[in-house]
Amino acid sequence: MTVTGVRASARIVARADGRGGTALPVLDGEGPLALRRTRSAGPEAKVMVVGAMSGPLGGDRFTVTARAEQGSRLHIGSAAATLALPGQAKGEARYDVLLHVAGDAELCWLPEQLISAHGSDLRITTRAELEAGARLVLREEQVLGRAGEQPGRLTSRLTVRIAGRTVLDQELACGPGATGGWDGPAVLAGHRAVGQLIVVRPEFAQRPVRAQVLGECAALVPLTGPAALVSAVAPDALRLRRLMDEVLTQLGCGERP
Amino acid sequence: MSRAALLVLADGRFPAGGHAHSGGAEAAVxxxxxxxxxxxxxxxxxxxxxxxxxxxALAAAAALGVEPRELDAAADARTPSPALRTAARRLGRQLLRAARVTWPSAELDVLAREFPKGAHQPVVLGLAARAAGLAPEDAAHCAAYESVSGPATATVRLLSLDPFDATAVLARLAPELDRVADSAVEAARRVADEGADALPAASAPLLEVMAEAHAAWPVRLFAS
Known part of the structure; x- marks a missing residue:
């Protein structure tokens, strides 16, 4: 018997409803990527990835596509952390996220942490394509191993393009089988949580954020475009999240009640 | 192609200002x-x-003749730290000044006109190699070697590390350095068909974050 992984995809389209709110004409998810619209006040539509299965496991292929059309406000979160686990199927698991944001639209992609469990092998790509004038808040956090556990292999690439121009392209490879030095003094130095937060706002073109060191192992920096980035490494998931939350609040995009 | 030209370009005494940078070693020490x-x-x-x-990979692509403006933008996207972008441009400008005298070429003149504040150093390095009649493999080796030789010599000064030990570190890394240069050239050759996205984007979070902290130190031995 050949074991094949799970193929799952989720699609979300947000559209201005013409009454100052946001409609979701497409909200398709399945299995590990089941979606729920949740209550939200104001102009934005809020979606949660609730995930009715565990994974991704080895050999799985997950794809999430979200599109915020002109004038819409879309917030996507997840109900729980994503846990990459070893599976029976051969080969790496893949998780691809593709985000499109039209001009005068806003997308917040704020999933919970991705945990790379011992023995897992996951390649995740996140690609955000923004039109001129689009707004984005995107957070990704990776935790290398559950408590006291060696991590699995994890490769993640994050690409952000604004008006056809790549403003950020970063890949991080860690865990067994990754290229040498990944846990050494130049890359992670034993830290077990790593995160990036990118905020795109048209007004940053005129008034970019000022570079700022945040604690010992994090910094807020302006990119070459209307975007700001926080890069952080931390000893554990909790301290990483605390830092990310502080910056979100500082930039005025913290959780609204 | 001249093998000796590669020695001239890769020589630590090539007057391009690299000795003033530690490649993040000062902050790590x-x-x-x-x-x-x-x-x-x-x-x-x-x-x-x-x-x-x-x-x-940037150096190899520049040596292959890929449009420098495209490569410079790709370098920006792969260098989130503004302190590191500034350092890379400063090093690029210094290298370009030396290379234009050493290997006069129309391409280097155009680069100087297009980037008055300097282009990212690896892009200049690739074009300098091209002007010297060197191959993309040479440019790739040169850039890969500089990525480790700078921190090694800086650490000799910062920690009073025995220079023999520091050089032995570089020698032990040589086989890996060859593999890195090979995969860099392979990626650079794909840029013609696939665009700059084919370039590697491998990142080191601590190098980026610590470069910002280092740039704010009131007194430091190295510029980056």
Whole structure:
């Protein structure tokens, strides 16, 4: 018997409803990527990835596509952390996220942490394509191993393009089988949580954020475009999240009640 | 192609200002993360496979004749730290000044006109190699080697590390350096068909974050 992984995809389209709110004409998810619209006040539509299965496991292929059309406000979160686990199927698991944001639209992609469990092998790509004038808040956090556990292999690439121009392209490879030095003094130095937060706002073109060191192992920096980035490494998931939350609040995009 | 031209370009005494930069080693020494030859080796290995691989591929692509403006933008996207972008442009400008006298070429003149504030150093390095009649493989090796030789010599000064030990670190990294340069050239050759997205984007979060902290120090031995 050949074991094949799970193929799952989720699609979300947000559209201005013409009454100052946001409609979701497409909200398709399945299995590990089941979606729920949740209550939200104001102009934005809020979606949660609730995930009715565990994974991704080895050999799985997950794809999430979200599109915020002109004038819409879309917030996507997840109900729980994503846990990459070893599976029976051969080969790496893949998780691809593709985000499109039209001009005068806003997308917040704020999933919970991705945990790379011992023995897992996951390649995740996140690609955000923004039109001129689009707004984005995107957070990704990776935790290398559950408590006291060696991590699995994890490769993640994050690409952000604004008006056809790549403003950020970063890949991080860690865990067994990754290229040498990944846990050494130049890359992670034993830290077990790593995160990036990118905020795109048209007004940053005129008034970019000022570079700022945040604690010992994090910094807020302006990119070459209307975007700001926080890069952080931390000893554990909790301290990483605390830092990310502080910056979100500082930039005025913290959780609204 | 002249093998001796590669020695001239790769010589640590080539007057391009590289000696003033530690490649992040100064911040790592201060943070207590480089304390010995062993931790220097670990630092250099991590830098080689991240910033070194990216620089190597940029240099190879420039040597192949890929449009410098496209490569410079790709370097910006792969260098989130503004302190590191500034350092890379400063080094690029200094290298260009030296290279234009050493290997006069119309392409280097155009580059100087298009980037008055300097282009990213690996892009200039690739074009300098091209002007010297060198191959993309040579440019890739040169960039990969510089990604580790800078931190190694800086650490000799910062920690009073035995220069023999620091050089032994570089020698031990040589086989990996060859592999990095090979994969950099392979990626660079794909750029013609696939565009700059084919370039590696390997990143080292601590190098980026610590570069920002280092740039804010009131007194430092190295510029980056």
């Amino acid at each position: 201060k943070a207590g993360r480089i304390t010995s030859a062993a931790s220097l080796e670990d630092f250099c290995r991590g830098r080689l496979h991240t910033a070194g691989l990216v620089a190597s």
